[in-house]
Amino acid sequence: MADVQVHPTGIEACPADVIVPGSAEWLLKVCYAHFDGTGAGGSFKPLVRIKSDAGTVVAESAMSETVAAGASADCTWFPDVATAAAGGATVAPDWGTYFIDSVSVNAGGRATSKWHFNAGSALLTIPGIGSPTFVARGVYTVSAWIQSTDAWTATALGAGRLDFGSPTSFEQRQTGGVDAGGTMRNFGIQLTAQANAGATVEVQFENFDTAARNMFSNQVLVQQVYLY
Amino acid sequence: MSEKLKTSLPPDLDLTGDWVVEFDAVDPTTGASVTGVNVSATSLLVADLGGTLDKGTFMLVPGPGA
Numbered sequence: 001m002a003d004v005q006v007h008p009t010g011i012e013a014c015p016a017d018v019i020v021p022g023s024a025e026w027l028l029k030v031c032y033a034h035f036d037g038t039g040a041g042g043s044f045k046p047l048v049r050i051k052s053d054a055g056t057v058v059a060e061s062a063m064s065e066t067v068a069a070g071a072s073a074d075c076t077w078f079p080d081v082a083t084a085a086a087g088g089a090t091v092a093p094d095w096g097t098y099f100i101d102s103v104s105v106n107a108g109g110r111a112t113s114k115w116h117f118n119a120g121s122a123l124l125t126i127p128g129i130g131s132p133t134f135v136a137r138g139v140y141t142v143s144a145w146i147q148s149t150d151a152w153t154a155t156a157l158g159a160g161r162l163d164f165g166s167p168t169s170f171e172q173r174q175t176g177g178v179d180a181g182g183t184m185r186n187f188g189i190q191l192t193a194q195a196n197a198g199a200t201v202e203v204q205f206e207n208f209d210t211a212a213r214n215m216f217s218n219q220v221l222v223q224q225v226y227l228y
Numbered sequence: 229m230s231e232k233l234k235t236s237l238p239p240d241l242d243l244t245g246d247w248v249v250e251f252d253a254v255d256p257t258t259g260a261s262v263t264g265v266n267v268s269a270t271s272l273l274v275a276d277l278g279g280t281l282d283k284g285t286f287m288l289v290p291g292p293g294a
Contacts, residue, residue, distance in 0.1 A: 018250075047252045
């Protein structure tokens with residue numbers, strides 16, 4: 001079964017047909033044509049259409065690229081060969097750093113505080129009041145240091161809670177101890193999860209001491225892992 | 229300068245008598261045929277399953293509405 005090149009001659013305005021001769025049976029392997037769009041009424045996509053002997057369409061395959069009006073294109077169609085899918089998911093490993101104002105947290109209580117953008121890309125929208133929200137849908141890793149400059153009771157604990165809103169609504173909690181000198185040991189808390197655009201990201205400070213303590217974070221890293 | 233473009237066809241596309249390979253130029257948004265586009269230098273590479281491939285010149289002919 002030899003491969004044969006069929007070479008129809010002529011120049012025709014679209015749509016232009018190659019009709020399979022009545023006695024033939026062809027397994028189509030490659031299909032090529034030159035599209036001259038110098039007189040085109042507008043931009044276009046070259047297309048090949050297969051029609052049965054009943055005159056009905058069996059298949060259509062259009063080029064993924066658009067040819068501008070006035071331009072031309074040499075087009076080749078192959079079975080089972082497709083243009084790679086467009087990168088709907090933009091992988092942009094971007095980052096931004098933030099800090100969170102100090103807040104007095106009541107004994108046994110929790111509190112949040114105002115975020116501020118520091119450096120990198122502004123991946124969050126920071127409202128006047130309330131928690132920041134993600135600008136774009138994606139997967140993010142958020143890391144925060146939980147800090148305090150107050151003198152804590154030696155056996156007390158501080159904690160941080162980090163959570164994302166929709167769609168994961170997942171929360172991570174980390175607890176830190178206090179040095180013998182009464183300084184709460186800074187500790188990190190990290191969460192990687194999916195977040196929709198507009199989903200909140202919240203850092204809560206938690207105080208397990210017997211009196212109110214100030215807590216803050218001067219290092220919050222928002223790392224964009226994947227956008228989709 | 230012509231742009232080199234490639235795309236796919238269904239596999240094992242078996243064409244018999246009076247089937248048609250039609251080249252068209254369509255609007256990227258509406259899919260309607262775009263006027264003023266000419267096709268030339270067409271070429272098909274086929275496996276001749278019937279072994280009765282007609283010899284001679286094949287013609288590119290106007291399709292419906294051309």
